[in-house]
Amino acid sequence: MTITPKKPKAPRISGKLVVAVRLKMGLTIEDFADTLGVHPSTVYRWEAATRSTTKAAIVRLISALGQCSDDYLAALGGDIQAACHAGNKLKAARLLLDGASKGP
Numbered sequence: 001m002t003i004t005p006k007k008p009k010a011p012r013i014s015g016k017l018v019v020a021v022r023l024k025m026g027l028t029i030e031d032f033a034d035t036l037g038v039h040p041s042t043v044y045r046w047e048a049a050t051r052s053t054t055k056a057a058i059v060r061l062i063s064a065l066g067q068c069s070d071d072y073l074a075a076l077g078g079d080i081q082a083a084c085h086a087g088n089k090l091k092a093a094r095l096l097l098d099g100a101s102k103g104p
Helices: 015-024 029-036 040-047 055-066 070-076 078-085 089-102
Strands: none
Touching: 015 040, 015 089, 029 040, 029 055, 055 089, 070 078, 078 089
């Protein structure tokens, strides 16, 4: 008998964290959706936790950080700005998510 390992579940972030990230970025739901390349109703569902936020959305967030202006990145925080300038968008996204999860 062959045992097939289960496929690991994609990482997910909570609806509260999605809200916190969006607010830290200073974006409306519509602007956040546009930044991530999704429909605003998707962001509404993520925030209401009626739809899971998957790795694909996190990848979009990372890509969006790479397209942010320098002034915008500075407003998010020096560490996030430095990570983006160093080409480390993954680190920048982690810093953004970590900062948002801690709240104001």
